[in-house]
Amino acid sequence: MFLEDSECERSILRYQEANLDYYEGRLRMNIENIQCFISLAECLNFTRAAEREHITQTTMSHKISVLEKELGVKLLYRDTKQVFLTNAGTRFYSQAKEIIKMYHQTVEEIQNVQKDSQSELKIGIGIYEHALLSKFMNSFMEKNKGKVKITCMEEHTLTLIQDFQDGLFDVILCNDSFSHEFLTSELRNMGSMIIDESPYVLVLHKDSPLAAYDPVPLDKLKTQNMITMKSVPESELKIEFKGFFSFKDAVYVNSCNSKLVMANAGFGFTWLPSYALESSSGYDNLLFRRSDPPYNLRKTYLYYKKNSENPMVKKFVECVRKIVTGKIGR
Numbered sequence: 001m002f003l004e005d006s007e008c009e010r011s012i013l014r015y016q017e018a019n020l021d022y023y024e025g026r027l028r029m030n031i032e033n034i035q036c037f038i039s040l041a042e043c044l045n046f047t048r049a050a051e052r053e054h055i056t057q058t059t060m061s062h063k064i065s066v067l068e069k070e071l072g073v074k075l076l077y078r079d080t081k082q083v084f085l086t087n088a089g090t091r092f093y094s095q096a097k098e099i100i101k102m103y104h105q106t107v108e109e110i111q112n113v114q115k116d117s118q119s120e121l122k123i124g125i126g127i128y129e130h131a132l133l134s135k136f137m138n139s140f141m142e143k144n145k146g147k148v149k150i151t152c153m154e155e156h157t158l159t160l161i162q163d164f165q166d167g168l169f170d171v172i173l174c175n176d177s178f179s180h181e182f183l184t185s186e187l188r189n190m191g192s193m194i195i196d197e198s199p200y201v202l203v204l205h206k207d208s209p210l211a212a213y214d215p216v217p218l219d220k221l222k223t224q225n226m227i228t229m230k231s232v233p234e235s236e237l238k239i240e241f242k243g244f245f246s247f248k249d250a251v252y253v254n255s256c257n258s259k260l261v262m263a264n265a266g267f268g269f270t271w272l273p274s275y276a277l278e279s280s281s282g283y284d285n286l287l288f289r290r291s292d293p294p295y296n297l298r299k300t301y302l303y304y305k306k307n308s309e310n311p312m313v314k315k316f317v318e319c320v321r322k323i324v325t326g327k328i329g330r
Contacts, residue, residue: 030070031103034096036063037075041093044083112311120149121312124160126174127229127256128276129300132195133173140319148312156229156254164303170313175273175298191317193302195324198274199294203259204287205266215290222246225268227259244295260286271297 040049040060050060068075075089085093125133133152141150155163157174164172173195202216210216210224226247230237234250241247251267253259256279259270264283272280272288280286302320304313 030067031100033063033067034099036060037067038093038096038100040064040076040083041085041089041096044085046078046083119147119310119312120151121310121316122151122168122170123153123316124164124169124172124174125152125154126157126160126172127154128175128273128279129173130154131275131278132300136316136320136323139323140316143319144312144315170308170310171302171304171316173300173302175300177298189305189307191304191306193317193321193324194299195302195320196273196275196300197296199290200271200297201274201277202289202291202295203263203270203272203280204289205263206285206287207266208269208287210269210289211287213289213292215292215294217292218245218295221269223248225249225251227251227253227262227268227270229253229255229259271295273298273300275300 036049036053036055039052040046043049043052046057046060050057053060055063064076071088071092073088073092074086075092077084077086123133137150153169157177160169160172160174163169202210204210204216208224210220213220222245224247226237226241226249228237228250229252230240231252231254232240237250238246247268249268251262253262256272256276259272260280260283262268263270264285266285277288280288302317304317308314
């Protein structure tokens, strides 16, 4: 005679409350027996169920018997020809699937917590990209604070790319001035995303003759010195920019701030990406002008390795993607 539904439910509840239990003086992991019962309930055949669980038929039969004895209820009716679920077995089957589902979810969550707590994200940025990184980091850390250790280093673009290829960074933010350098790496393993492609802004001294124009015609630059961080001979610079504009002489610097210092002192004009204009605060002599036509000097990218085993790389890339595509507030 089988148990009434109410008594069956109490037995199931007692079983759910016990993840580990003692049976005949030995500690037993009930989760394995539950999984065997689910397979048997779905196959209704001891041989096939045992094959699914990669155990012998004898072991399968023993596990079901142990489970029934612990619950104090018959879960299956079986004879030499067929296997049926009892009323209690049918009820326990639906509950057992939930137990297994919760078990796997719990294991996965705990393992992810462990992985995240051990993660470190190494970020490299170019000379200007700190301004872009700032808005990405605010959003990223809202969701991952306490789960990741962040390392952030600023380098010149070429050095940055080389260090990224050498595995010193997980992701980098930089312009495409040396994108050809990536041809030495396996392109199929590298991911990239444009994070800014707005026109560059012309930076001038307020007393410059170019200050009278807004926008500034590019052909007016030919009488002015250009302040640049490109460490190549002036003759090569003039060839590089020939298709866009001409300039008088080159003034060489090695940082964004030194660019601004020289422009603020009236040594010539320079270019900045629009997102880097915040860096110019405190330079009272500077003016900012659009050019005519607009000068799209560089695009700025996020570069990452698609095959990275670091879980934080994927999370950071997705965070940046959502901001760039406007899916979350900027």
